[in-house]
Amino acid sequence: MNRWTRWLPGLQTLSHYQAAWLPRDLVAGLVLTTMLVPVGIAYAVASGVPGIYGLYATIVPLLAYALFGPSRILVLGPDSSLAAVILAVVLPLSGGEPMRAVALASMMAVVSGLVCILIGVLRLGFVTELLSKPIRYGYMNGIALTVLISQLPKLFGISIDGGGPVRDVTQLITAVLDGKVNWVAFAVGASTLAAILLLKRFQRVPGLLLAVVGATVAVGVLGLDQDAAVKVLGPLPQGLPSFTLPWIGLADLGQVVIGGCAVAMVAFADTSVLSRTYAARTRTRVDPNQEMIGLGVANLAGGLFQGFPISSSSSRTPVAEAAGAQTQLTGVVGAVAVALLLVLAPDLLQHLPNSALAAVVIASACGLFEFNDLRRIFRIQRWEFWLSIGCCIGVVVLGAIPGIGLAILLAVIEFLWDGWRPDSAVLGRVKGINGYHDISRYPDARLIPGLVLFRWAAPLFFANAEWFHERALDAVAASPTPVRWLVVTAEPVTSVDVTAADIVAKLDETLRAAGIELCFAEMKDPVKDKLKRFGLFGRLGEETFFPTVGAAVSSYLRTHAVEWEDWEDRTP
Numbered sequence: 335m336n337r338w339t340r341w342l343p344g345l346q347t348l349s350h351y352q353a354a355w356l357p358r359d360l361v362a363g364l365v366l367t368t369m370l371v372p373v374g375i376a377y378a379v380a381s382g383v384p385g386i387y388g389l390y391a392t393i394v395p396l397l398a399y400a401l402f403g404p405s406r407i408l409v410l411g412p413d414s415s416l417a418a419v420i421l422a423v424v425l426p427l428s429g430g431e432p433m434r435a436v437a438l439a440s441m442m443a444v445v446s447g448l449v450c451i452l453i454g455v456l457r458l459g460f461v462t463e464l465l466s467k468p469i470r471y472g473y474m475n476g477i478a479l480t481v482l483i484s485q486l487p488k489l490f491g492i493s494i495d496g497g498g499p500v501r502d503v504t505q506l507i508t509a510v511l512d513g514k515v516n517w518v519a520f521a522v523g524a525s526t527l528a529a530i531l532l533l534k535r536f537q538r539v540p541g542l543l544l545a546v547v548g549a550t551v552a553v554g555v556l557g558l559d560q561d562a563a564v565k566v567l568g569p570l571p572q573g574l575p576s577f578t579l580p581w582i583g584l585a586d587l588g589q590v591v592i593g594g595c596a597v598a599m600v601a602f603a604d605t606s607v608l609s610r611t612y613a614a615r616t617r618t619r620v621d622p623n624q625e626m627i628g629l630g631v632a633n634l635a636g637g638l639f640q641g642f643p644i645s646s647s648s649s650r651t652p653v654a655e656a657a658g659a660q661t662q663l664t665g666v667v668g669a670v671a672v673a674l675l676l677v678l679a680p681d682l683l684q685h686l687p688n689s690a691l692a693a694v695v696i697a698s699a700c701g702l703f704e705f706n707d708l709r710r711i712f713r714i715q716r717w718e719f720w721l722s723i724g725c726c727i728g729v730v731v732l733g734a735i736p737g738i739g740l741a742i743l744l745a746v747i748e749f750l751w752d753g754w755r756p757d758s759a760v761l762g763r764v765k766g767i768n769g770y771h772d773i774s775r776y777p778d779a780r781l782i783p784g785l786v787l788f789r790w791a792a793p794l795f796f797a798n799a800e801w802f803h804e805r806a807l808d809a810v811a812a813s814p815t816p817v818r819w820l821v822v823t824a825e826p827v828t829s830v831d832v833t834a835a836d837i838v839a840k841l842d843e844t845l846r847a848a849g850i851e852l853c854f855a856e857m858k859d860p861v862k863d864k865l866k867r868f869g870l871f872g873r874l875g876e877e878t879f880f881p882t883v884g885a886a887v888s889s890y891l892r893t894h895a896v897e898w899e900d901w902e903d904r905t906p
Contacts, residue, residue, distance in 0.1 A: 343624065344401040347661050355660035362659035363667020368543040369650050370411060370668050371675065375567065375686070376694040377412035380485060381642055382424035383435050385567050385691070388412050389672055390575035391443075391641030395632035396669040400662035403628030404620045405609050409654050409665060410632050413645040414698040415604060416597055418480040420642060422733050423593035427586050438590060439642035440580035445594025446643045447634030450602060454626030466748060468711055470603065471704045472722035473741045476729025477600075478702035481695060483730075488692035489523040491516025491565065499730050519564045522549050523689025530697040542697070546690055554685035567686040574673055575639040594643070598633075601645035605629050609646065721748065756792030758805045760812070761823065761883070765901045770823075770883055783896045784818040786810055787883060791826045794834035803837050810850065817850050818894055821886045825856035835868040842874060853878040855886040 370392050378388025392411045399410045420439055428435035483499040487506055492514055494505040509515065526549045533541025558564040582590060609625045629646070636644055654664050675682065712719040725744055729737030761770035762779030770787055773779045788809045790802055810817050830838070842852045857879060865871040871879075880886035891898060 341624075341627070342401055343404040343628070344662050347406060351661065351663075355663075358658035358660050359663040360667055362654050362664040364671060365540070366409065366650060366654050366659075366664060366668040367671040367675075368540050370672055371683070372542065372546040372686070372691070372694055373647075373650065373698070374412050374672070375683070376691040377414060377417055378642070379488075379688065379691055380414070380417040380481065380695045381412070381420040381439060382428065383439050383642055384432050386570045386676075387436055387439070387640055387642060389570075389676060390639060391636050391644055393669045393673050394575060394639040394641055395636040395644045396665040398635040399628050399632040400666045400669075402624075402631040403662065404624045405628075406618070406661045407651065407655055407659050407664075408605070408609055409647050409650040409668075410605075410629070411644050411647050411650060412642070413601075413604070413647055414481050414695055415474065415477050415600055415702060416643050416645055417695065418477055418484065419593060419597050419600060421484065423589055427589060436640060436642075437580045437582050438586065440578070440637045440640060441582050441590050442594040442597055443633045443637030443641055443643045444580060445591055445637075446598035446601060447630045447632070447637060449595055449598035450626045450630030450633060452630075453598075453602065454623045454628075454630060457623045458626075466718070466745060467707070468718040468722035469725050469741050469745050469748070471708055471711075472725030473729055473737060474702050475704060475708075475722075476726040476737055478699045479726070479730050480733075481699040481702075485692040485695045485699070488688050489520060489527070489696065491519030491523075491689060498733055516563065518558055519687065519689040522553065522558070522564060522687050523693045525549070526690040527693035527696055530693060531700075534697075542694065546686065546694065549690035549693075550683065550686045553687050559685060559687070565688040567683055567688065567691070569684040570676065570680040572676065572680040574676060575641065577638055578640050580637060597643040598630075601629060601633070601643065602626060605646040750797050753792050753795065754797045755801060756790070756798060758791065758802075758809075759789045760809045761787035761789055763900065770887075781814065782887065782890070782898050783815040784813075784894060785887065785890050785896075786813050786817050786820045787823060787887075788820060789823045789826075793829040794827055794838070795829065795831045796833035799834040799837035802834070803841050806841055807844065810845070810848075817848075819851050819853055819886075819890050820845060821853045821855050821880070821883070821890075823856055823883050824854045824861070825858070827857065827861055830861055830864050830868075832868065835865065835870050839870060839873065851878065853880065853886055855880040855883045 371389065374388035374392040375385035376388070378385045378391065381388075395410050399408070403410070420442060423442060424435045424438050427438055480499050483502050487494045487502065487509075490506065490510065492506065492509045494502060494509065526545045529545035529548065530542050533539050533544065553559055553564055553566060559566045605625060606622055609620050609622070633643055636642070708719060708722060711722065721744060725737070725741050728740040732740065759772040759774060760781075762773040762776065762781050764771050764776045764779045767776075771779060772789070773781070786809050788806055790805075792798060794802060806820060806822070810820055838852075845852050852874065854874075862871060862879065865874075880889065
């Protein structure tokens, strides 16, 4: 039984559930519902599908995650960071047909769910660590800007064709100059946005709920949806989501699969970070691989019940925490409450204005921007700052999905760049300081006649192997005395590949022809094991590998008659 329950953390929690937790979970679930409804509808519209499907994408995933998710407090659902990615696929392929858009979005959820489950089963939860902080900031800032721009036409009550952020801005400016703005709709949306942002500072006040309810009541009481032609949500269909296989054409499958993988990556990154954050705050341990399985099952279930891709929520999770959530039951209560709303009162939100929904999404997008840490990065490392800006511009100009590809490409380039031309130095002895140090930083450092201590500060692999060869020979050529030994201080060398091993062999041949012996100091045992498999360890000889730089120097001084007196050996 334990073998199966480890895949079902919700059952493990239920097995030792305490009665004292129940009132808190019930209250937290009801409080959470006040956010789940307006946010779910708003993100559905922002993703290019009818608002009701945002509630479908809320109910089923919350129930699935309560069973398979390891975090006791994390809340999943439609998210603003995914809206631009979903819209980029759904909008051009659906041709304006709502049900076709739903099928495409549901299939994206299925694909992203399968990808996340695969990541969890293969225990690849560490993959998000491969994207550096500046690149993550650039990508998320680009997504936030894209989402914000996509909602501005709805805020102004304008209908545009779409086609990307740049084209959206152009069409919006043209429409404003042509006098096509619905200023009543704009007033409603702008007021809603201002209320959300102003009330956000009061944590115990449900600002989003109050703002949305206020806008809905105002439109309904004043009849603005008729007199001023303010577009509203309209009555929702009564009933619950049903099991539906999202059939799409083969011609659309490629784009949907790419989009689903892109969504999985964004959701994967968001959920991993948020899960680790709350695990640290609650002093609990969360398995990142099980987290991916929980996220994957939630997306898969949502896609099979007319939902669209979902992720963890950085706005709803704090609400659940502040309301006193103790376990996954909070999400279950929220899901049941939303379901009851659809069954018992589907007309409750029929006067909810679209401009207010746009305000909800814009407020959330504003929370995605990261500026403070970027200012710090600008002060300490300018090129990483501009790397982040370039990634942001790429997402805005190229679109969300190509932007993800650009972010991955930049991450790989950044990694290769750091390892391609790593730091290297010739080391000398500095009076009064233990060890051996870079002579470029210590011009008064003394060199041992005939001995070159060459430090290489990176793994040796195909991209930097030739550079290693060149720098090592440059160090030998720059020696003021004829060289007998070249000692590579290899403590930073954590790995060697076949290409690098062949370059080391080539370096050894070149040095031997010049009467110079190649040695290594402080090389780690796993790296030595690789050299043994490559046949290089035996070729160089075990006696050429030293445990420390000091041991290499001592051995050299014993075997070669050179004039050398260390400052530590001098008699006071």
